[in-house]
Amino acid sequence: MEQLNEKPVTLAHVAEVLTKKEKEYEKMGGELLYEQRKAFEHAKRFHKLNVGDAEKLQKKLLDLPIGLSEERAVKIIDLMPESVDDVRAIFAKERFKYSEEEIKTVIDQVDQFR
Secondary structure: OOOOOOOOOOHHHHHHHHHHHHHHHHHOOOOOOHHHHHHHHHHHHHOOOOHHHHHHHHHHHHHOOOOOOHHHHHHHHHHOOOOHHHHHHHOOOOOOOOOHHHHHHHHHHHHOOO
C-alpha cells in the first residue's frame, strides 16, 4: 500500500495546482470535481500572494529563530496578519505563546510582501 505524504501548502499554491488541473480536464472534455471546484473558488478568492511571493515569505518565516512550524507559516501567509493581535488570534487555541517581540518580527516579514 502506498503511503500518502502530507505537506501544508498556501492557498496560492492550491490555486496554481487546481488551475493546471482544470486546464488538463478541459482538454479531455471534463471538469473539476465538486470538491475541487469549491477548493479552487476558495483559493482564488482568498489567496493574497502569488506562488513565488508566498514561497519567499514562507522561507523567511521558517528561517526566523522563533521556531515557526511549516503549518504555522502557511497559516500566516494565507491570512497575512497586520498586527500582533491578529497573530495572537490566529494561534489562540495553540498551547504555545510567542512574545510580542517575536510576533513583531513575523509582522515585519509579512509587511515586506504587502
